[in-house]
Amino acid sequence: MAKTTGRREWLSMVARGAAATTLGVFGHPRAARPDDGCGSPCIKHIIVLMMENRSFDHMLGLLMSEIPDLRGVRVGEWSNVDDKGNVHALTADAAYQGQFRVDPPHDFWSAHQQIYLHPGDRTPPQPPRPDMRGFAATYARAGGNPAHVMKCFSPERLPTIRALAKNYLVCDNWFASLPGPTNPNRAFAHFGTSFGRVDNGPVWFMMLDRRVQHGIYGRLRDRGKTSKIYYYNQQSGTVAMTFLPSYYFGLYRDFVSDCKNNALPDYAFIEPPYVDQDDGTLAADHHPDNFVLAGDQFIRNVYEAIRSSDEVWRSTLLLILWDEHGGIFDHVSPPTLPYADSFRSPVGFAFDRLGVRVGAIVVSPYVTPGVSHALFEHASIPATVTQQFIGRPDIHAPYRREQRAATLQQLLVDMSPRMDRPEFERAPRRSEGGPGHVMPASWSESRPWDRPTSGPTRSPSSLQIEHVREVHRLLASRNAKLARALDPHGLTSQREVAQFMRLALAALHPELEGRDS
Amino acid sequence: MVQELTPESLGLTVCSKPTVAESSVPVVRDLRTEYRELAFDICRVKEDYRDAGFRGMLQRQFGTIQDLIVDVFTGPGLHPTIGNIVPESGTALGLSLNDEWHRAQSPHLRFTTSVEGRASENGFWAAGAVAHIQFDLYRTYDVAPFRMPQATIAIKHFDLPKMPFFGLGNQTSRRDRSLFELTETELPILLDFPVAYGLTLSAQFTALHAASDPSPTFLSRFPEASAPGRQSRTTYVVPGLIATYRSPDVLYGLSGEARVGYEAYEALAGGPFSFDRFEAWTAVHYGIEDQPFAEATFPYVRALLGSSRLSAEANLIISEARRHSSVPFYLQPTLGGGDIHNENWLRSYANYRFRAPNVVAYGLTYERRLIDPIGISVFAQWGKVGRDVGELDFDRLKHSVGIGLTLRLGGRSVAEFSFAWGGGEDTRFYATGNTNNAIGFGARAAGTIGLRGVF
Numbered sequence: 001m002a003k004t005t006g007r008r009e010w011l012s013m014v015a016r017g018a019a020a021t022t023l024g025v026f027g028h029p030r031a032a033r034p035d036d037g038c039g040s041p042c043i044k045h046i047i048v049l050m051m052e053n054r055s056f057d058h059m060l061g062l063l064m065s066e067i068p069d070l071r072g073v074r075v076g077e078w079s080n081v082d083d084k085g086n087v088h089a090l091t092a093d094a095a096y097q098g099q100f101r102v103d104p105p106h107d108f109w110s111a112h113q114q115i116y117l118h119p120g121d122r123t124p125p126q127p128p129r130p131d132m133r134g135f136a137a138t139y140a141r142a143g144g145n146p147a148h149v150m151k152c153f154s155p156e157r158l159p160t161i162r163a164l165a166k167n168y169l170v171c172d173n174w175f176a177s178l179p180g181p182t183n184p185n186r187a188f189a190h191f192g193t194s195f196g197r198v199d200n201g202p203v204w205f206m207m208l209d210r211r212v213q214h215g216i217y218g219r220l221r222d223r224g225k226t227s228k229i230y231y232y233n234q235q236s237g238t239v240a241m242t243f244l245p246s247y248y249f250g251l252y253r254d255f256v257s258d259c260k261n262n263a264l265p266d267y268a269f270i271e272p273p274y275v276d277q278d279d280g281t282l283a284a285d286h287h288p289d290n291f292v293l294a295g296d297q298f299i300r301n302v303y304e305a306i307r308s309s310d311e312v313w314r315s316t317l318l319l320i321l322w323d324e325h326g327g328i329f330d331h332v333s334p335p336t337l338p339y340a341d342s343f344r345s346p347v348g349f350a351f352d353r354l355g356v357r358v359g360a361i362v363v364s365p366y367v368t369p370g371v372s373h374a375l376f377e378h379a380s381i382p383a384t385v386t387q388q389f390i391g392r393p394d395i396h397a398p399y400r401r402e403q404r405a406a407t408l409q410q411l412l413v414d415m416s417p418r419m420d421r422p423e424f425e426r427a428p429r430r431s432e433g434g435p436g437h438v439m440p441a442s443w444s445e446s447r448p449w450d451r452p453t454s455g456p457t458r459s460p461s462s463l464q465i466e467h468v469r470e471v472h473r474l475l476a477s478r479n480a481k482l483a484r485a486l487d488p489h490g491l492t493s494q495r496e497v498a499q500f501m502r503l504a505l506a507a508l509h510p511e512l513e514g515r516d517s
Numbered sequence: 518m519v520q521e522l523t524p525e526s527l528g529l530t531v532c533s534k535p536t537v538a539e540s541s542v543p544v545v546r547d548l549r550t551e552y553r554e555l556a557f558d559i560c561r562v563k564e565d566y567r568d569a570g571f572r573g574m575l576q577r578q579f580g581t582i583q584d585l586i587v588d589v590f591t592g593p594g595l596h597p598t599i600g601n602i603v604p605e606s607g608t609a610l611g612l613s614l615n616d617e618w619h620r621a622q623s624p625h626l627r628f629t630t631s632v633e634g635r636a637s638e639n640g641f642w643a644a645g646a647v648a649h650i651q652f653d654l655y656r657t658y659d660v661a662p663f664r665m666p667q668a669t670i671a672i673k674h675f676d677l678p679k680m681p682f683f684g685l686g687n688q689t690s691r692r693d694r695s696l697f698e699l700t701e702t703e704l705p706i707l708l709d710f711p712v713a714y715g716l717t718l719s720a721q722f723t724a725l726h727a728a729s730d731p732s733p734t735f736l737s738r739f740p741e742a743s744a745p746g747r748q749s750r751t752t753y754v755v756p757g758l759i760a761t762y763r764s765p766d767v768l769y770g771l772s773g774e775a776r777v778g779y780e781a782y783e784a785l786a787g788g789p790f791s792f793d794r795f796e797a798w799t800a801v802h803y804g805i806e807d808q809p810f811a812e813a814t815f816p817y818v819r820a821l822l823g824s825s826r827l828s829a830e831a832n833l834i835i836s837e838a839r840r841h842s843s844v845p846f847y848l849q850p851t852l853g854g855g856d857i858h859n860e861n862w863l864r865s866y867a868n869y870r871f872r873a874p875n876v877v878a879y880g881l882t883y884e885r886r887l888i889d890p891i892g893i894s895v896f897a898q899w900g901k902v903g904r905d906v907g908e909l910d911f912d913r914l915k916h917s918v919g920i921g922l923t924l925r926l927g928g929r930s931v932a933e934f935s936f937a938w939g940g941g942e943d944t945r946f947y948a949t950g951n952t953n954n955a956i957g958f959g960a961r962a963a964g965t966i967g968l969r970g971v972f
Contacts, residue, residue, distance in 0.1 A: 096622040101543075102550055107557070109524065109531045117522050128526055141536040143549050199561070199581060231927060232661070233766040238927045245889035246824040247806075249928035253660055253765035253772075273662060276627075279763060280651065280711050284662035291622070294662035301661040346568065347524075347531045 039388060041366040041414050044315035046385055049270045049302050050189060051295060052182065052287035053106065053326025056172065056357040059286075061330075062092055063155050063165055069371040071172040071332065073152065078331045080136035081120045082146040088136045090329065094151035100288030102144040104135075104327025108198040108347070111179035111355060113138050114327065115334060130333040132356075139327060149328050158292070159425040160300040161361070164320065167422035169367040169411055175334050176324040176355025177378040177401070185324045185355065186239050188378035189269070191215040192402025194351075196343035216267065216382035217248050219396070225389045226265035230255040232273035232284075239271065259305040259312050267385050272298050288326055293427055300424060303363065307421070314417045317408065318363040319381070325356035332357045335375065342399040351401060362408060365417030372411050379405040471504050482507050532560035543616045551594030558585035593617060598633060602641045603677060604855035604868040609643075611635030627651045645673030657711040660765045664711035675701045682735060685743060685846065685873050687901050687908075687915065691942065694867075695735035697747070699847050702726045715763045721780070723755040729847045746845030751787030755780050768826075768928045769806035775799040782848070789842040792874075800830040824928065825885035832862065835906055836874035844874045852876055852900045852915070854945065863900050864937035864947055865917035873902035877909040884923055884930050892923040892930055896937075915940055921947075 038044045057073045064072030079089040106114075117134025118124040136146035155162040177188035184194035192215070217227045230250045231238035238249070250258070252273075258264045272285040272295060283290040284298035299320055307313050334354040341351035354377050362372070383393040383405040390396045394403045476483035486500060524531045534557045537549040561581040590596055598611045613633035629649045636642040648670045656663040678698045683689040705723040712718055728750040731739075741747055757780035764772045776798045784790040804826045834850045850856065853863045853870025862878045863870065878900030886892045899914040921935030938944040 097627070098621045101617065102546065105534060107534070109529075109533050112524075112527060112529070113522055113533075116527065124522070126526075128522060134522075140539065142534065142553065143537040143539050143546060145539065200584060234927070234929050234931070240927075246886045246925055246928040249768060251766050251768050253767045254769065256660070256765075257767075257770070276651070277664075279715075279717055279761070280664040280667045280709055281659070282651075282662050282665065297658070297663055298661045346565075348529045 038315065039409070041412055041417070042315055043317050043364070043366070043388055043412070045264045045266060045268065045312065045317070046388060047264070047268045047270065047302075047306065047316060047318045048189070048381055049272070049299065049318065049320045050186065051272060051299075051320070051322045052274070052285040053324060053328075054286050054288075054322050054359070055325035055328040055330035056174075056332070056359045057090070057330045058094060058152050058325075058328045059158065059161060059322065060165060060170065060172075060359040062152050063162065063170070066155055066162075066166060067170065067371060070170060071371075071373065073331055075152075078132075078150075078329070080133055080146070080150060080329065082136045082140045083119050084140075085120050086136075086146070088147045088150045090150050090152060090331075091147075092152055092154045094153045094157070094292075096157075096292040097289055099148040099151060100144065102139075102142055103288055104139050104144060104149050105142045106181055106324060106327040107200065108178075108180040108349070110138050110142075110327065111325075114329075115179060115356070132329070132331055132333060135327065135329040142327075153292070156425065157428065158296045159427055160296045160303070161320075161359075163422040163424045164299070164303065164361050164363055167369050167420075168364065169362040169370055169372055171321075171360040171362060171372045171374065171376055171411075173332075173357070173373050174321060174360035174376040174380075175357050178349070178351060179334065179353065179355040180324070182323055183239065185378055188401070189323070189381045190217070190240060190243075191399070192379045192382040192397055192405070193341055193343060193399040196341075196345050196351075198345050198347060198349055214244060214248075216385050217244060219382075219386065220267060220389060223390050225267070227267040227269075227385075228265045229269045229271065231271040233277070235277055236271070236273040236275055236283075240269075255302075256305045256308075260308045262309050262311050264312060264316075266389050270302060286322065288328075297427065306363075310419070313419075314365055316364060317366075317412070319360065319384075319408065320363065321360035321378075322358040323378070325358060330357045337401075337404075339400055339404055341401045362411055364412065365419065366412040366415060368413060368418075374406055374410065376406050376408075377401075380407060384408040471501065475504050475507060479507050532557055532564055543618045544614070547593040547616050548595060551588070551592070554588045554592075555585070558588050561585075598635060600635070601859075602635055602637055602643045602675070603680075603857050604859065605639070605679065605681060606637040606641035606677065607639040609635040609637035609641065640678050641676065643673065643675045645671060647671040647673075657713045659711075659713065659715055664717075666711065667709045669705070669707040669709075672704045673702070675699070677701075680847075681867070681869050682731075682739070682744065682846070682872070683867075683870060684739060685849070685902075686904055687871055687873075687913070689871065691867065691870075693738055695732060695738050697729050697731040697735050697847070700728045700730075715765065717761045717763075719759040719761065721755070721757040721759065723753075723757070723780075725751075725753040725755055725782075727751055727753075727845070727847060729845070744846045745843040746788065746790055746847065749787050749790065749845060751790050751845060752785045753782050753790075754785060755782050757781065767804060769804035771801070771803050773799070773801045784842070789839075790845050790848075791839040791842045792844045793837045793839070795833075795835045795837075797833045798831070800828060802826060802828045823886055825883065826929075828880075828882045828884075830880040830882070832876070832878045832900075833909070834876040835909075837906075838874070846872065849874050850876045850902075852878060852902055854947075861947060863898055863915055863917045863940070864896075864919055864935065865939045865945055866915070866942055867945075870942075871900075871902045871915065873904050875903040875906050875909055877901060877903075879914075886925060890925045892925045894921040894923050894930065894933060894935070895919070896921070896935070919947075 061072040064070045064074065073090055075092045076089050079087050081087050114134040115130045115132060116128040117137055118131065119134065119137040135149045139149045140146040176185050178184055178194065178198060180198045181200035183200045184197045187194040187197065220227045227248065228250050229238055229240045229244065229248055230252050232252045255268065255270060273281060273283050274285045274287065276283050282294035284294040286292055286295040306316055306318060334356055337352045337354065339352065344350050360376065379402040383397060383402045384407040386393040386396050387407045387409055393405065393407065397403045472483060472486065472488040475486065486503060488500065534553050537553050540546040540549060558581065562585055565581055593615050595612060595614050598613050600609060601607065602609045611634050613631055615631045617627070617629050619628040627650065630646060632646040634644040650668045652666045654666050656665055679696045680699050682695050682697055683691065684693050703723055703725045705721060707719055707721045709717050709719045729747060731747050739747060757778060759776065759778040761776045763774040766772060778796045780794045782792050782794065805822045806824065836844045836849065838844050849872050851869040851872045853866035854868035855861050856869065878898065880896060880898045882894060882896040884892055884894040896919050898917045901909065901914050903909045917937045917939040919935045919937030921933045923930035924932040935947045936944065937947065
């Protein structure tokens with residue numbers, strides 16, 4: 001599959017290089033090693049929260065206006081054509097609920113059509129090209145409104161995701177493990193493979209070979225490590241209940257108390273409530289057409305549970321991600337891999353092509369705000385856990401995709417744990433629910449979409465804000481008087497950031513005064 | 518212009534889904550979507566069979582058959598249903614049509630309906646419709662996501678031609694078993710207002726019409742004094758208030774739930790049958806976690822108990838007839854086997870065995886993992902009925918004990934096959950299911966995956 005590097009990709013690489021240089025000032029990434037206990041930085045708990053069926057662009061893409069390094073989207077920048085020739089441009093008016101009365105198709109073949117189809121093109125490319133043009137057409141064919149799969153969430157509509165993305169590390173090159181539905185993709189998260197399956201049969205995990213059926217959980221147990229899947233409650237259930245025995249399970253409330261009591265297992269996998277509950281509790285898994293704000297609140301609750309114990313927080317890596325795209329548009333072509341899985345699907349698929357890109361946020365006291373462009377997929381989850389608690393995945397993982405998957409340890413920085421907290425804006429209230437008339441966090445703020453997306457009045461990036469804070473800390477130790485005069489808070493534009501940095505650097509390095517052009 | 522991409526062009530051999538037209542009519546939309554899913558599922562099953570025959574199909578792509586089963590029986594659209602209607606009805610088959618009529622985010626509103634009809638081998642039948650609506654009037658935050666107020670509106674009709682009756686009270690004989698036909702039409706409206714910390718306050722208003730048509734044997738054995746309203750047709754309005762508490766669900770440690778309700782049965786027609794009903798139910802559970810996660814204080818005891826769960830349950834129903842009124846026998850609660858709501862108390866006895874205006878029952882259950890996914894349970898139940906509240910003491914409680922095999926998924930029992938004895942009235946087998954939404958069979962929430970019909 002040919003893949004070109006566009007202007008934005010080049011800018012991202014340059015920015016990534018700059019960020020890496022900046023990080024080098026404060027520390028250096030280092031993979032954890034099993035032979036020195038919890039590694040360095042010390043990660044004792046890896047927690048994965050896997051949501052359902054939303055693409056990267058749909059959930060995180062518009063954050064590019066606030067995190068410039070992000071490989072996201074802008075309104076109107078991308079479009080799909082349906083079979084009738086109607087053009088559906090990318091918009092920022094995704095609703096919490098009501099736009100997916102028909103579930104967007106995302107079975108194995110539909111996902112291929114979304115990636116390769118060229119509706120309206122009289123001479124479609126041969127061989128087929130993964131240009132991400134088939135989302136609107138496949139949704140229309142399924143009886144849905146094709147415009148809806150092109151809608152993205154404005155960042156302020158998802159206050160938790162926005163705050164975590166801006167304060168921790170976004171992986172903008174994380175792809176579903178295969179172009180297909182939930183279960184085989186979740187299988188990659190549990191086993192590092194789907195054993196050649198691309199279908200969504202609900203209990204096929206039961207058919208697995210007894211020797212391997214416990215996946216990463218059995219592997220950990222064999223090494224004396226602990227793991228647990230926390231699911232919301234019995235009404236909601238867990239996908240894993242068909243292949244794991246009882247002692248691997250807890251309910252979500254158990255997770256909350258285990259965090260508080262510092263009793264978490266080494267590895268924890270969290271499943272949100274998948275269905276609306278009898279008592280009125282809303283499904284919070286983000287699956288279309290469940291109420292998306294409930295999922296945002298659930299993510300916040302998971303974060304707060306971990307923060308309820310400083311000891312747990314200091315030793316935890318939390319990964320929040322979505323299992324697959326759910327038939328919703330993303331603009332990045334899934335890459336092919338130079339290697340296949342250990343299994344081949346009966347339909348001829350060798351698992352050498354990834355699925356559509358999904359959002360992933362790494363939350364830990366050992367990451368700095370920013371974006372990682374490293375290539376990850378769901379097999380990276382067991383690979384990371386293996387790397388952390390057992391040993392090198394290329395030696396200890398049983399199947400090829402996991403053996404070759406990138407691990408998250410490369411994103412961690414060996415530094416003092418960050419104990420700061422993001423500022424979570426409040427969720428829109430019911431009267432503010434409609435897209436286009438969402439109240440900003442405070443009426444004194446200008447609306448984010450009123451801000452220019454380029455130029456000196458643009459919002460500062462999270463990386464810039466973090467940099468300002470670091471410089472201010474340094475300034476406070478050297479020139480307390482000036483530090484008091486320079487308030488690092490409340491900088492609302494890149495121009496103000498530049499002014500701050502100029503003054504601070506002039507005080508810190510007077511020898512450089514006047515040398516910049 | 519529709520331009521097709523062929524699986525062969527990508528080196529694949531897979532079925533594709535047929536195109537369906539968009540529709541704003543929910544029923545049409547859901548039926549079309551269901552047709553699309555079923556056509557796809559059938560294509561895949563056929564493809565598997567063509568490639569490798571029955572054996573290969575089961576080995577290689579068992580998931581395709583599962584998908585077909587799930588799509589046939591669950592989700593929006595038209596589905597066959599199978600089960601019972603009430604105890605003694607026998608196996609019932611039917612059809613249900615599940616639809617989501619409306620979903621909107623501002624304000625959050627979800628309007629779900631299910632229409633269903635079932636008929637059984639014993640001539641029982643039932644039909645009904647239920648709608649759930651959620652309102653974003655306010656939000657409460659309990660454990661993780663939030664709750665909103667919701668309304669449930671239903672209309673149901675039951676025709677139950679052969680319901681057993683043994684007389685009222687605890688001292689009845691199985692030899693007096695007589696049959697009566699019960700027809701009920703009810704229109705309940707339930708409004709749930711979540712408060713916080715697992716507490717929900719509910720208001721209900723039910724319109725109820727019920728009629729009893731006893732058999733000649735029944736009439737000869739039970740005069741009006743011993744079976745109030747034995748040939749009556751009563752119409753009620755039933756306002757009520759319910760408070761429900763449910764602590765956060767846990768697999769290990771302490772959790773509990775409780776429900777307290779009051780209903781005023783105001784008879785509008787059919788005779789002097791007005792009464793008030795008070796109901797209280799509570800259950801306390803203690804889950805014991807298996808190794809290696811537990812910090813075992815008593816390691817040997819922990820090892821003995823394994824992954825297990827102890828539950829204690831109590832149920833109380835008090836029906837107080839108004840002055841010059843009585844409680845019709847067919848609206849009196851029962852103990853024994855299963856009751857009309859498919860609740861199981863005193864399982865070693867026949868269905869509906871003991872009947873009276875007042876009921877008290879207690880239960881203890883211990884369930885332990887054997888070899889996943891199989892567990893074992895032992896239970897003991899006590900209870901009695903009373904024509905007066907004063908009879909509900911601990912003297913001469915009926916009892917049942919039993920043992921069962923449980924199917925455990927996700928660390929919790931979801932289905933049970935039990936064998937019960939006690940009380941000198943023979944032994945009985947029971948199968949109880951507590952199936953789970955995650956694999957497609959749902960409860961009654963305004964749900965997504967688990968829409969399964971009215972009953």
